[in-house]
Amino acid sequence: MTALRRIGTSLAAPALAVVVALVITTLVILAIGQNPMTALQVLLDFGDTPAQQTQAIVVILNRAVPLFLAGLAVSVAFRMGLFNIGVEGQYRMATVVAAGVGAAVVLPAPLHILLIMVVAMAVGAIWAGIVAVLKVTRGVSEVISSIMLNFIALGTASWLLTGPLRGSEEGAAIITTTDIPESGRFPALNGLFDAIGLAQPRGQLFGFLIVAVVVGIVISVLLKRTRFGFDLRATGLSPSAATASGIDARAMVVKTMLISGAVAGLIGLPDLLGRTYHFGTEFTAGLGFLGIAVALLGRNSPLGIAFAALLFAFLDRAAVPLQFADIPASVVTIIQGTIVLSVVIANEIARQVSRRRAEHGTGQASAPAPDDGATGTGPAGTRIDARQEAGA
Amino acid sequence: MTKAAALLLAGGLALSACASDEEGSSGSGSNGGGEGDLKVGVAYDTGGRGDKSFNDSAIAGVEAAVEALGGDVKEDIQELSPNDDGSDRGELLTQLAENGFNPVIAVGFAYGDIIGDIAADYPETQFAIVDTSVEEMGVDNLTGLIFAEEEGSFLAGVAAASKSATGHIGFVGGQESPLIGKFEAGYKAGAEAVKPGIIVDVKYLSPAGDPSGFGDSEGGKVAAQGMYQAGADIVFHAAGGSGEGVFEAAVEAGQRAIGVDSDQYLSATSPEQQAVIMTSMLKRVDNAVESYITDFSEGDLQGGTDILSDLETGGIDLSTSGGFIDDIQSVIDDWRQQIVDGEVEVPTTP
Numbered sequence: 001m002t003a004l005r006r007i008g009t010s011l012a013a014p015a016l017a018v019v020v021a022l023v024i025t026t027l028v029i030l031a032i033g034q035n036p037m038t039a040l041q042v043l044l045d046f047g048d049t050p051a052q053q054t055q056a057i058v059v060i061l062n063r064a065v066p067l068f069l070a071g072l073a074v075s076v077a078f079r080m081g082l083f084n085i086g087v088e089g090q091y092r093m094a095t096v097v098a099a100g101v102g103a104a105v106v107l108p109a110p111l112h113i114l115l116i117m118v119v120a121m122a123v124g125a126i127w128a129g130i131v132a133v134l135k136v137t138r139g140v141s142e143v144i145s146s147i148m149l150n151f152i153a154l155g156t157a158s159w160l161l162t163g164p165l166r167g168s169e170e171g172a173a174i175i176t177t178t179d180i181p182e183s184g185r186f187p188a189l190n191g192l193f194d195a196i197g198l199a200q201p202r203g204q205l206f207g208f209l210i211v212a213v214v215v216g217i218v219i220s221v222l223l224k225r226t227r228f229g230f231d232l233r234a235t236g237l238s239p240s241a242a243t244a245s246g247i248d249a250r251a252m253v254v255k256t257m258l259i260s261g262a263v264a265g266l267i268g269l270p271d272l273l274g275r276t277y278h279f280g281t282e283f284t285a286g287l288g289f290l291g292i293a294v295a296l297l298g299r300n301s302p303l304g305i306a307f308a309a310l311l312f313a314f315l316d317r318a319a320v321p322l323q324f325a326d327i328p329a330s331v332v333t334i335i336q337g338t339i340v341l342s343v344v345i346a347n348e349i350a351r352q353v354s355r356r357r358a359e360h361g362t363g364q365a366s367a368p369a370p371d372d373g374a375t376g377t378g379p380a381g382t383r384i385d386a387r388q389e390a391g392a
Numbered sequence: 393m394t395k396a397a398a399l400l401l402a403g404g405l406a407l408s409a410c411a412s413d414e415e416g417s418s419g420s421g422s423n424g425g426g427e428g429d430l431k432v433g434v435a436y437d438t439g440g441r442g443d444k445s446f447n448d449s450a451i452a453g454v455e456a457a458v459e460a461l462g463g464d465v466k467e468d469i470q471e472l473s474p475n476d477d478g479s480d481r482g483e484l485l486t487q488l489a490e491n492g493f494n495p496v497i498a499v500g501f502a503y504g505d506i507i508g509d510i511a512a513d514y515p516e517t518q519f520a521i522v523d524t525s526v527e528e529m530g531v532d533n534l535t536g537l538i539f540a541e542e543e544g545s546f547l548a549g550v551a552a553a554s555k556s557a558t559g560h561i562g563f564v565g566g567q568e569s570p571l572i573g574k575f576e577a578g579y580k581a582g583a584e585a586v587k588p589g590i591i592v593d594v595k596y597l598s599p600a601g602d603p604s605g606f607g608d609s610e611g612g613k614v615a616a617q618g619m620y621q622a623g624a625d626i627v628f629h630a631a632g633g634s635g636e637g638v639f640e641a642a643v644e645a646g647q648r649a650i651g652v653d654s655d656q657y658l659s660a661t662s663p664e665q666q667a668v669i670m671t672s673m674l675k676r677v678d679n680a681v682e683s684y685i686t687d688f689s690e691g692d693l694q695g696g697t698d699i700l701s702d703l704e705t706g707g708i709d710l711s712t713s714g715g716f717i718d719d720i721q722s723v724i725d726d727w728r729q730q731i732v733d734g735e736v737e738v739p740t741t742p
Contacts, residue, residue: 059483158568158599171570171740173501173524175600202486202513271479281569281601282502286477316475320483323472324491333476
């Protein structure tokens, strides 16, 4: 009964949010004089031929992989009440250095890829570690320092790209690093389509999808099934209580930021190892910020973030076909923005409802204690999730 | 505190969604490419239609060509804008080709590292890319529409140096990149040619890899203010939308500025700004695109080659609207002739 109700509450909020977002989007589309049903059709229409349909799936998955990693990186810090806005800079630094190292060495394939991944994670972790060190030694808010470090990362990455790591010839319009040799490229997963009897798409499915799934599982286990994860969530709920119970909060800040940064370091790799094979001035930027939205939507649980990333990617895919149907692609951005906004609000409402229920209800002894209502240090969702799991 | 920041961010996301690319795409969703029908696909640079610059110039050329060839501007052109991070650029080009649009025109060098592969996948479709040389790509159905920006910038430098009373001028570039480097190189060379030893302040608004410098009006204003305060009396900008800020700074300082790409005297937002826009370095993307489409429909495309617009073809020029540089026209024409004749070699890198 309690479990059912709990699941109901946790699903109600996102569902409500999606409905609200759809209503708002419908109004927006009506306001610009287009037909909302056309937009809906486009969203759900993956193409006429089997190859087009699998291609649509590839586009969605390829977009979802970096979004998932970005959301995951943000959520690890969120769980502890740390707001890591620096994911953007962390992955940018990580990608440029990994691209440089990957192009400079030649190793047998698995080792080469592994080296690139380790370098990327290390650089991401170091960049995030600066934030942690500033926080624990000087008390600098991680929000401020990570935003500032984003600018420094942008400039540094640009200097590395145009200076020491430049691979493109003088005068080329796009500046890039040297291409990573064959052995450092992540094989595509297109064999999968043959294996399950689907048509071959025209594009390549990122093999990095597997890495993303593994990282998701590792983070999930780490957070839920280890002492470290318990400490992390406990510190996120109440730093003072955690300290009182013997958790070294300062060490936790450093460890959490290192993990968050290491995951952030992977964000650029699906593209780097699966498509472009170099970092350049046109390398996809902004994923770190999207990751914040994805983490919020996924309520900081790895599974939720996976769904959130897929939802964002699903909406992103429609950007091109929508324009063919005379509907501006910004409709997609509007849907995404309103969904995230509604989720934040819906979470808040759901929490208040469950609190009232607890105050007036009976037989609540076995149920987890509802939130005391005070606004926590973590973003919406963090407290509910952590509390429910702690109570479970 | 953190929650407030999160809300703020989410709100910002929704807001920016409303603000970003309000493009009015036109054309039919049905498969085009019937026999003899001209169906032009246009893939914009980030920013899309309505940027009062590059993208608008390109689509003006497309529309002029389609009209001249008896097509319907609404039905026969399909415009697509990439998403904000540009990660779906490849999809734009492939879907245009798959839906039978021919030719497909990519506006901006950002398409440069993907268009070669895509053009090779669709050999029946003609592709063109603005601002990127394609001759080394070895793809027969791809044409590069390139410009000798350094030549026009050289003349802008000549005009600035001739008109400067202080012997001190400035240059504001959008993003640090090889493309904008051509503007800087030409401008400096032109100024130096007229007035050896002239001081040229140079400022880029964003580093390589960060295109924000093309839409940062405030940054452009601050950069130009700094130059005017340091004694510069003419500032040339190659910074897209940030140029608006440069003009504002010129109005406040009572000094002059030089526009870029289109005749910005004509598109100026106020009479005060018109009064300070001494001239503009014209880069006629519209003409280049128009003649490309005309060549395509007449079957005159070579393919695999670049079409260069420069001072000789008139695709690059210096505007004279407002009459501010009429008195030095003979000097400018003299340099123009020397460049066209090859007597003056204009550098392309600063």
